[in-house]
Amino acid sequence: MKSFANHDATALAELVRKKEVSSEELLDEALESAHAAQDELNCFSQFFEDAARQTLKNGVPDGPFAGVPFATKDLGVRLKGQPLTSGSRAFRDTVAEYDSTLAARYREAGLVIFAQTTSPEFGLTTSTESALYGQTRNPWNTAHTSGGSSGGASATVASGVIPMAHASDGGGSIRIPAACTGLVGLKPSRGRVPMGPPMSENWFGLSTNHCVSHSVRDSATLLDATHGIEPGARYVAPTPETSFLAASQADPKPLKIALWTTAPNGVTPDKEAAAGMKTTGELLASLGHHVEEAGPTFDGEALGKGMMMIVSSFMASVADEREQTLGRKIGAQDFEPVSMRFIELGRTIPMSELVKTNNAFALAAHAFETFMDKGGYDLILAPTLARPPVELGVLSLDPADFDAYGEAVTGFAPFCPVFNQTGWPAISLPLHQTADNLPLGMMFGARLGREDLLYALAGQIERAAPWTGRRPPVWFGGD
8 A cells, every 4th residue: 555546535444454554554654645735735733643643552443434544624623632723823822621522423433633734713714824824725726725714624635645634614614625626525414413512503503514525435424423413412413314325325316406506695606617517517417317597585685794793793702702711802913804803893793683693594594495395406506616716815814905805705605605504414526627727616405404315416426427536736645
């Protein structure tokens, strides 16, 4: 065994079981590749080599990914005794006191956690750039973003360091990085994957955890290993009728799919995104599915304002708690300019605005369900990104022009947040490559609890139009 190049995480675990490669060899290779990737892409915030080697010394559980190297994101997943900065200078010295439930499930699955990937400050933008760690670069073009907020994870996996990495999504932050770097990225249903402790939900339930990966089966297998109710959870996603892996291995019945071309805020796909939609629709038709242009109608202004209310109130709470811990007022030395604006706004929001936000999200879920019912649709298709991956700096939390930043953020991936607001699952698949050789993913959304249907279609598409073997110019996975 000389490289990860032609193996997903499932295949690597099988090689370990057959003793064709050792877990130690895989870890050595992952570390070597990761340090090389860090020099060129800046995709890691921490390395946990000593802890990973101790994990191997203690023996890993015989889970589906036994002995496979893995990385978690510097946001939302605690590893006992390890840093968790959330990409923020205000938390640069924070160390987790315990493992999160999800980290424990990763360990039970046999994964060997050896590193932490970069995130923008508290996942507040769709590009992975921070004052604390700098810019994370896209292996397809290092002048461009690898997406956010899980851009460190996407750059790590896309460049061949490891075949799969943890990611999280509060408004597109799994799907956007996957779309920017040519990966599979599923955002699970609300309540599907653990978030705590101590809190089983974040951003009032908008945020969730899962991964970015090269293969559909890795994503499905990891969800099989990690989903389920956690201590303190106030809700849980519907129980699947079959394993997600089994769902991914069987072609779905012919589906009726709505091709959605106008985002809730009125943004439409540019030429490249529209081209990806067209070819994806043609591929679906060739597989026996019926595709027609149609889309739900939402109150885009209410949804956009609601997202601002949720994020701002959350950041105000973070800042208030940090001031208590530090014993002083926070300022520009602690949080980035956009974050400070969120904090300032959050400290002025009337309680009634949060109620209006919750109502707007509930109405959106009802509108979505009604649209699907009336049209008889099984799934909805939209471009994950309305534009190709932008250059670094455009979506930074320290913008030169706040108005230009606002337009860039709202126009980049406008179809993504509604799936967080409704709680529905959605998956981005690497189905388009731009004329400049940049990935631009296509997104499928399903009703609450129907990850099985998303995986069934994703598996069928992967078999019909495989993306295995596509490698970016910056590649560390060997030959």
